[in-house]
Amino acid sequence: MSQTTPLDVGFEGLDALGDVDALCLFVAEDDRPLPATAGFVDWRLCGALSRVLQGGFFTGVKDDWLLLPADGKLPVPRIFVVGLGPRKKLDAAALGAALAGAAKVLGRAQVNAVALEVPAGGLLDDTARMEAYQRHFLPAFKGGRVSLLADKALVRLLPARKG
Numbered sequence: 080m081s082q083t084t085p086l087d088v089g090f091e092g093l094d095a096l097g098d099v100d101a102l103c104l105f106v107a108e109d110d111r112p113l114p115a116t117a118g119f120v121d122w123r124l125c126g127a128l129s130r131v132l133q134g135g136f137f138t139g140v141k142d143d144w145l146l147l148p149a150d151g152k153l154p155v156p157r158i159f160v161v162g163l164g165p166r167k168k169l170d171a172a173a174l175g176a177a178l179a180g181a182a183k184v185l186g187r188a189q190v191n192a193v194a195l196e197v198p199a200g201g202l203l204d205d206t207a208r209m210e211a212y213q214r215h216f217l218p219a220f221k222g223g224r225v226s227l228l229a230d231k232a233l234v235r236l237l238p239a240r241k242g
Contacts (some may be wrong), residue, residue, distance in 0.1 A: 169201030
């Protein structure tokens with residue numbers, strides 16, 4: 080199973096991603112403006128993600144996928160963006176499916192170390208978000224390391240490290 084390292088959501092957390100192969104973002108179709116990590120990434124990319132959304136190439140609907148280069152503006156080479164559907168309807172089942180799908184695609188892309196933020200909103204509390212991450216993403220992700228961009232409330236729900 081992959082090892083999870085927590086990082087703060089924000090520019091500081093993004094700047095600490097030098098040891099990951101990819102960043103995985105989750106964007107809902109009703110996320111305008113982009114929240115949390117997606118918003119910080121869009122800022123660093125000078126609005127590139129917003130332009131893709133405005134152009135309709137990627138809209139954030141369920142099962143929508145986008146791959147962006149970081150172009151040296153972030154310490155990761157690739158950014159995978161996963162559509163969630165409407166955030167206000169996001170529940171544990173939809174989140175679990177999105178996380179499992181992301182793990183599968185990252186595996187096909189041979190990502191060994193990834194950073195991601197577990198989406199919030201909709202009908203989810205922090206416990207449901209952590210359970211979805213542990214049940215659906217971690218078992219399906221074939222890489223070795225995950226940097227979890229999370230607030231302190233979610234980090235407290237991570238299992239204590241053994242060792």
